[in-house]
Amino acid sequence: xxxxxxxxxxxxxxxxxxxxxxxxxxxxxxxxxxxxxxxxxxxxxxxxxxxxxxxxxxxxxxxxxxxxxxxxxxxxxxxxxxxxxxxxxxxxxxxxxxxxxxxxxxxxxxxxxxxxxxxxxxxxxxxxxxxxxxxxxxxxxxxxxxxxxxxxxxxxxxxxxxxxxxxxxxxxxxxxxxxxxxxxxxxxxxxxxxxxxxxxxxxxxxxxxxxxxxxxxxxxxxxxxxxxxxxxxxxxxxxxxxxxxxxxxxxxxxxxxxxxxxxxxxxxxxxxxxxxxxxxxxxxxxxxxxxxxxxxxxxxxxxxxxxxxxxxxxxxxxxxxxxxxxxxxxxxxxxxxxxxxxxxxxxxxxx
Amino acid sequence: xxxxxxxxxxxxxxxxxxxxxxxxxxxxxxxxxxxxxxxxxxxxxxxxxxxxxxxxxxxxxxxxxxxxxxxxxxxxxxxxxxxxxxxxxxxxxxxxxxxxxxxxxxxxxxxxxxxxxxxxxxxxxxxxxxxxxxxxxxxxxxxxxxxxxxxxxxxxxxxxxxxxxxxxxxxxxxxxxxxxxxxxxxxxxxxxxxxxxxxxxxxxxxxxxxxxxxxxxxxxxxxxxxxxxxxxxxxxxxxxxxxxxxxxxxxxxxxxxxxxxxxxxxxxxxxxxxxxxxxxxxxxxxxxxxxxxxxxxxxxxxxxxxxxxxxxxxxxxxxxxxxxxxxxxxxxxxxxxxxxxxxxxxxxxxxxxxxxxxxxxxxxxxxxxxxxxxxxxxxxxxxxxxxxxxxxxxxxxxxxxxxxxxxxxxxxxxxxxxxxxxxxxxxxxxxxxxxxxxxxxxxxxxxxxxxxxxxxxxxxxxxxxxxxxxxxxxxxxxxxxxxxxxxxxxxxxxxxxxxxxxxxxxxxxxxxxxxxxxxxxxxxxxxxxxxxxxxxxxxxxxxxxxxxxxxxxx
Numbered sequence: 001x002x003x004x005x006x007x008x009x010x011x012x013x014x015x016x017x018x019x020x021x022x023x024x025x026x027x028x029x030x031x032x033x034x035x036x037x038x039x040x041x042x043x044x045x046x047x048x049x050x051x052x053x054x055x056x057x058x059x060x061x062x063x064x065x066x067x068x069x070x071x072x073x074x075x076x077x078x079x080x081x082x083x084x085x086x087x088x089x090x091x092x093x094x095x096x097x098x099x100x101x102x103x104x105x106x107x108x109x110x111x112x113x114x115x116x117x118x119x120x121x122x123x124x125x126x127x128x129x130x131x132x133x134x135x136x137x138x139x140x141x142x143x144x145x146x147x148x149x150x151x152x153x154x155x156x157x158x159x160x161x162x163x164x165x166x167x168x169x170x171x172x173x174x175x176x177x178x179x180x181x182x183x184x185x186x187x188x189x190x191x192x193x194x195x196x197x198x199x200x201x202x203x204x205x206x207x208x209x210x211x212x213x214x215x216x217x218x219x220x221x222x223x224x225x226x227x228x229x230x231x232x233x234x235x236x237x238x239x240x241x242x243x244x245x246x247x248x249x250x251x252x253x254x255x256x257x258x259x260x261x262x263x264x265x266x267x268x269x270x271x272x273x274x275x276x277x278x279x280x281x282x283x284x285x286x287x288x289x290x291x292x293x294x295x296x297x298x299x300x301x302x303x304x305x306x307x308x309x310x311x312x313x314x315x316x317x318x319x320x321x322x323x324x325x326x327x328x329x330x331x332x333x334x335x336x337x338x339x340x341x342x343x344x345x346x347x348x349x350x351x
Numbered sequence: 352x353x354x355x356x357x358x359x360x361x362x363x364x365x366x367x368x369x370x371x372x373x374x375x376x377x378x379x380x381x382x383x384x385x386x387x388x389x390x391x392x393x394x395x396x397x398x399x400x401x402x403x404x405x406x407x408x409x410x411x412x413x414x415x416x417x418x419x420x421x422x423x424x425x426x427x428x429x430x431x432x433x434x435x436x437x438x439x440x441x442x443x444x445x446x447x448x449x450x451x452x453x454x455x456x457x458x459x460x461x462x463x464x465x466x467x468x469x470x471x472x473x474x475x476x477x478x479x480x481x482x483x484x485x486x487x488x489x490x491x492x493x494x495x496x497x498x499x500x501x502x503x504x505x506x507x508x509x510x511x512x513x514x515x516x517x518x519x520x521x522x523x524x525x526x527x528x529x530x531x532x533x534x535x536x537x538x539x540x541x542x543x544x545x546x547x548x549x550x551x552x553x554x555x556x557x558x559x560x561x562x563x564x565x566x567x568x569x570x571x572x573x574x575x576x577x578x579x580x581x582x583x584x585x586x587x588x589x590x591x592x593x594x595x596x597x598x599x600x601x602x603x604x605x606x607x608x609x610x611x612x613x614x615x616x617x618x619x620x621x622x623x624x625x626x627x628x629x630x631x632x633x634x635x636x637x638x639x640x641x642x643x644x645x646x647x648x649x650x651x652x653x654x655x656x657x658x659x660x661x662x663x664x665x666x667x668x669x670x671x672x673x674x675x676x677x678x679x680x681x682x683x684x685x686x687x688x689x690x691x692x693x694x695x696x697x698x699x700x701x702x703x704x705x706x707x708x709x710x711x712x713x714x715x716x717x718x719x720x721x722x723x724x725x726x727x728x729x730x731x732x733x734x735x736x737x738x739x740x741x742x743x744x745x746x747x748x749x750x751x752x753x754x755x756x757x758x759x760x761x762x763x764x765x766x767x768x769x770x771x772x773x774x775x776x777x778x779x780x781x782x783x784x785x786x787x788x789x790x791x792x793x794x795x796x797x798x799x800x801x802x803x804x805x806x807x808x809x810x811x812x813x814x815x816x817x818x819x820x821x822x823x824x825x826x827x828x829x830x831x832x833x834x835x836x837x838x839x840x841x842x843x844x845x846x847x848x849x850x851x852x853x854x855x856x857x858x859x860x861x862x863x864x865x866x867x868x869x870x871x872x873x874x875x876x877x878x879x880x881x882x883x884x885x886x887x888x889x890x891x892x893x894x895x896x897x898x899x900x901x902x903x904x905x
Contacts, residue, residue, distance in 0.1 A: 058807040082810035083818075089811040095804035099826045108822070109812035158813065 008070070009034040009162055009194040010055065015064035015074075017050060017218075024050040026218035027064070032162075037188065037195040039209030041202065041241075047218040048198045052164045055196070056089050057082035069161060088160035088193075092167040094151040096139035102126075102150045103135040109158040121157055128187065129153045145176050152184060156193070163188065165197040169204065181208060202242045206230055214238055236279070236348045245279040246321045249350065252276045257347050260316035261294045264345060277350045282309070282324040284344015289329065292337030296321065298329070312336060365716030365816055369725070372713035375706050376728040379784050382743025383607075383731070386600050389746050393597025401601055409585040409602070413609065415499060416506070416574070416581055417564050423507025424563040427656050428514025429556055433544055434653050436522040439638040440646035446653045448896035451516070453509040453660030455888030457845045459572020459862070460881050461509045462502070463869050464664035466576060467671075469496045474667075502577040508660035510566055514559030516895070521555035522548060540639065557620035561613050568610060569736040571848040576869055582606040586738045587848065596746065603739040614734045665885055671878035684859075685879055692860040692883075695775060695850075696843035699782035703839045704832060706783055707790030712824070715798055715806070716816055726791065733788030737848035740781050744853060748777035778853040782843050789842065790835045797831020798824060834894060844887050 010032040017025040024047045032038055040048040053059040055066060057073060057080060066074035068087075073080040096105055103122060110118040126132040131149050139147060148168060155163060168184070169177045185208055188195050199205050205212050206226035214221040214229060222229055222238045233239035250259035257264045257276045264278060286292070287310065296312035299320055310323040323338065435447050453461075469475055471488040485491040495501070533547045534540065574581045582602055590599040641649065710729045714722035732740060748771040759767045771777045801824060809819040825832075847862045854863060861880040868877035 053807070056807065056811050058810055081815065082807070083813045083815055085811075087811055089808060091804040091808060093802060093804055095802065095808035097805065097808075097823060097827075108809070108814075112813060154808075154812070 008032060009036070009068070010196070011065075011067040011070075012051075012055075013065045013067070015051075015054060015066060016062050017047075017054060017059070018062060023218045025054065025061070028218070028220055030213065030220065030223070032194060032196065034194050035192045037185065037208065037210045038197065039205040039212045040196060040198045040215060041200065041205035041212060042215035042221075044200060046215040048215050049166055050218075051215075052089075052166055052196065052198055055162075056087050056164055057085050086158070086161045088155035088158065088163040090148075090151050090155045090163070090165040090168045092170060094139075094147050094171075096147060096151055096154070098139050101136050101138055102131065102142070102153075105139070105150060106154045106157045109154060125153045125157045129156075144172050145180050148172060148180055148184075156191070160193075162194045162196065165195065167198055167200065170199070170201070206242065214241060233346070236277075236351055239279055239346060239348070243281055244322065245281060245346075246285075246319070248278040248280065248317065250276050250278050250347070261314060262340070264340070264347070266347065268347065270349065275350050276347045279346040279348065280321070280340055281344050282322045283307070284341050285321065285323045285325075286339045286341060287312070287323050287325045287327060287329070287336050289333060289335075290337050292339040294338040294340075296336055296338050297334055298336055301329075310336075312338065314338070365713065368709065368713040368816070369717050369722060371709045372722060372725045372729065375710055375787075376725045378780075379729050379732055379787060381747050382740055382781075382784060383735075385746040385750070386603055386607075386739070386743040389597055390600040390604050393601055397595075397598055398601055401598060405585050405589070405602065406605065409580055409582045410605070412499070412579055413568070413581045413583075413606075416503060416579060417567060417609075419499070419503030420506045420510060420567045421560050421564055423503060424511045424514045425556055425560050427507060427511035428559055428563075429518050429549070429552065431511070431653050431656060432515050432519035432522055432552075433548065434649055436519055437544070437548075437638055438646075438649055439640050440649045442650050443638075443653075446650070446657070447519075448892075449657050449661075450653070451512050451892045451895055452657055452662075452889070454512045454895075455885050455892050456509050456661055456664055457572075457847065457862075457884060457888065458506055458509060458566065458570040459576070459847050459866065459869075460668075460884060461505050461660070461664050462573035462576045463865060463877075463881060464667050465496055465501075465505055466869075468663065468667050469493065497576070497578045499577075499579055502574060502579045505577070506567055506570065506573060508656055510563040511656060511660070513563040513566065514556055517555040517559045518552050521552040554620045558617055561617035561620065564613055565610065565734055565736075568606065568613075569738075569848065571738060571851070572866055572869070582609070583736055583738050583848065586742060587852070590742065590745075590852070596742070599742050600746070603742050606736060606739055610734050610736065610739075665882075668878050668882040668885060672882040675876075675879055681879075688859050688861055688864050688880060689883065691858050692844055692862075695778065695782075695860060696840050699779050699786070699843045700836050700840040702779055703783045703786050703790045704794075704836045706787055707794045707835060708832070710787070710791045711794040711798055712820060714795075715824075730788035730791050732784040732786070735785065737781070737785055737846055738852065740785050741849040741852035744777050744781040744784065744849075745772075748772050748780070748853075772853065773855050775855050775858065778850060778855075781849040781853050782839075782846065785846070785849060786839045786842050789838050793831055793835025793838065794828065797828035797835075800831075801827050837894060838891050841887055841891050845884060 008031045010030075012028055012030045015025055015028045016023070026047075028047075028051065040051060042048050050059065054061050054074065055068075060079065061074050063076075064074075065072055065076075068085060071080075072078045073085055096102075097108065100108065103126075106122050106125060107118060110121055113121070122135075123132070126135055129149050129152060131146060131153060134142060134146055134150065139150065142150060148171070152168070155165075169181050172180055181204065197208060199208070205214075206229070209226065211223060212226055212229050213223045216237055221241075222234050224232075229238060230242045233242070239245060248259045248261060250257040250264075252258075252268055252270045252274050253272060255265060255267055257266065257268075257278055259278055268276070270276065294314055296314040299311045299313050301311070302309045307324045307326050308328070310325065310329075311320045312323055313320045321338065329336070431450050435443055435450070456464075467473055471492045476488065476491075476493055479493070480486070480488070480491055483491060496505070529551075530543055530547060533543050538546050568581075568583060570581075571583050571587055575584050575587075582605060586599045586602045586606065589595050589602060706729070710726050714726050716722075749769075752767075752769045752771050752773075755770050756767045759765050771780075805823050805827075806819055809823045810816070814822060844860075845862065847866060850860055850862055851866060854860065859867070861884050864880050865877040865884070
């Protein structure tokens with residue numbers, strides 16, 4: 001159990017929230033250390049954005065507690081208003097006030113500071129985020145990337161204890177998105193900011209955060225590093241969220257999962273003869289024109305540049321196998337040999 | 352709402368706004384409640400007396416008037432809307448917004464103007480006699496405008512824009528592909544109106560007609576000048592000439608019943624309208640080019656309601672006003688009336704806009720069943736005729752005045768007299784109750800355009816709910832608030848029945864002066880006041896036409 005200590009920048013203890021019949025958050029607990037960058041990931045409607053709004057205090061919780069730096073901000077008898085929480089928030093639509101310039105937008109969060117201090121702070125933030133030349137512009141005069149940076153500057157200017165970002169890069173074009181994300185995250189790391197970032201993009205979640213929190217239907221499925229979630233998912237949902245697996249039915253016998261395409265050795269905590277499903281990564285299969293462990297026939301191929309995606313028919317399997325390979329097969333290749341690599345597969349009991 | 356534990360998790364922000372909205376809803380409901388109490392106090396004998404004497408005539412006259420005005424406004428509004436949407440002819444762009452102009456002429460002013468224009472010795476009948484070679488009104492005269500038919504026609508010609516606006520909006524949103532589909536299915540261009548456009552626009556027509564009928568129920572001047580004894584007129588005379596408050600309250604409640612029916616009809620029609628506009632969002636309807644001859648015919652057809660409903664009475668008023676000015680100049684009395692009118696309307700506008708802000712903002716801060724009910728209750732007054740609200744406010748104010756007077760007398764030995772009614776506070780109260788829906792509706796529409804993430808951003812950046820309102824919502828919805836205020840201001844200037852019943856002793860506004868002169872038969876005396884009302888009434892018409900082709904409901 002989590003205990004209230006100052007060691008954590010943020011603690012959520014058994015937080016629940018429902019909207020009518022929908023359970024948006026179902027007894028969620030999470031602790032975040034100062035300086036950590038957390039990626040909340042899940043499909044739309046999983047409760048990740050609701051969680052951010054609860055933390056910011058722009059929405060309430062039904063039960064549980066929220067603590068910031070060890071102080072309760074939401075609880076059975078406490079509710080700290082959002083303006084008193086020292087939180088920064090970058091919204092998905094940026095929510096830049098259209099009637100204010102970039103500079104005035106940033107000043108908005110510094111209203112309670114002495115004039116000179118606020119001006120210094122604005123100059124510092126503008127400089128650091130590299131938008132000093134945009135300070136006099138209105139939001140509608142900025143490009144998407146510039147708006148994103150202005151929103152970030154505004155959120156960071158009051159020196160919040162924790163920065164919340166709701167899909168902050170989803171409104172940017174693909175090429176721009178990667179660059180802005182890299183810049184933003186390296187800046188946040190340099191500043192040592194504690195960040196919770198919401199995303200629905202699995203790749204972004206894996207690459208951006210120190211820790212990834214995968215959510216489903218208002219619950220946390222798995223928490224860990226990107227490697228943990230991708231390489232060691234604890235259940236099929238987590239596995240399939242980050243990778244489109246080939247699924248092959250099998251049976252556990254004698255320390256092996258036995259399937260139509262061979263026996264795969266792994267010690268499992270499962271009864272003899274119990275059914276297991278093999279989850280094989282498309283890039284966990286090597287393919288060549290020479291014979292392999294499995295022989296197959298290429299049904300179709302899609303060239304993606306770096307890799308090629310092959311659909312390979314295998315005798316005894318209902319579904320063809322999806323294979324990703326960097327090897328170039330000559331055009332017209334039909335018969336291929338496949339080998340499942342040792343780290344290319346996982347196994348779970350069938351759902 | 353779901354679990355008992357939630358009570359302890361409730362947050363404080365917005366609670367004060369919600370309480371404020373609750374107070375406003377209560378104040379709006381109070382006159383209606385007072386009306387019911389007062390009506391119940393009247394003896395059963397009184398009610399049966401009313402049922403046997405006044406009510407049958409008043410109810411019948413009201414129903415005939417409503418049916419007639421409904422028919423005329425529906426025909427005029429739909430026809431003009433279709434002609435300016437479906438056909439391209441010279442002058443169409445001007446007519447499109449000029450068709451709104453009759454909105455600037457209150458019902459009592461059109462009646463007042465036409466009583467004189469169509470007078471047996473007036474300009475029109477004189478011209479006809481001259482043309483036909485008659486020499487005196489005894490040889491030839493038109494049917495008297497002072498009749499039910501005259502009243503229906505005149506009200507129809509100033510109220511048709513209520514139908515024109517939503518119907519034209521509906522025609523414009525009907526996609527071109529719908530019409531093209533109808534034509535490929537073998538329907539001729541002319542038949543498109545009957546088979547496609549009209550059925551789709553029916554809900555819009557219904558909405559417009561019910562709004563026009565609410566205005567008809569509110570009217571007191573026109574019906575009275577033209578000798579039609581409607582429920583509204585009966586309420587007024589029951590109170591003014593017979594000082595019978597329970598009787599007036601009972602008639603007012605019967606009138607409210609008619610209003611409730613109308614509102615239910617309007618809600619039903621609006622529901623259908625939403626359904627049928629949601630489906631299409633396509634290329635706009637392309638008007639058809641017509642020949643010069645047909646164009647001229649169309650131009651004259653569409654011009655007719657504008658001439659009857661606006662140009663003729665406005666010209667008449669301008670000429671008469673000019674004559675008065677030449678003859679006597681601007682009297683001190685006129686300036687006093689102008690001052691009263693503007694001061695009363697300004698204070699009422701400020702109150703109404705503030706109340707509207709409170710109600711709208713409370714439901715933004717605390718969305719949910721409570722706030723939406725409070726909003727609905729606060730805006731009930733839009734449908735209630737001014738007379739009904741005035742009688743209700745009268746009862747409330749008189750009670751409050753009596754109580755304050757007695758208390759002051761007992762404690763301090765001074766008499767405060769009629770504090771609320773004497774100061775005009777009662778009148779401002781009635782204006783606010785009646786026009787709160789206009790202000791809250793306009794402000795709501797303005798606030799709805801501001802994304803909710805702006806609220807969150809402002810809160811997170813350190814502003815309280817009130818600060819967010821001041822620094823974010825207010826600057827961003829300034830235009831909507833101003834527009835709502837303008838509409839309320841103009842409606843206050845035009846409002847006759849409530850002003851007539853609740854104004855402090857010896858305080859005259861443009862509207863009451865006009866009414867008084869017309870009642871005495873000295874029409875031209877008030878022409879400057881009437882012209883001023885029409886001039887002020889044009890302001891929202893300009894605003895509506897600038898809002899572009901998707902002009903909203905007035």
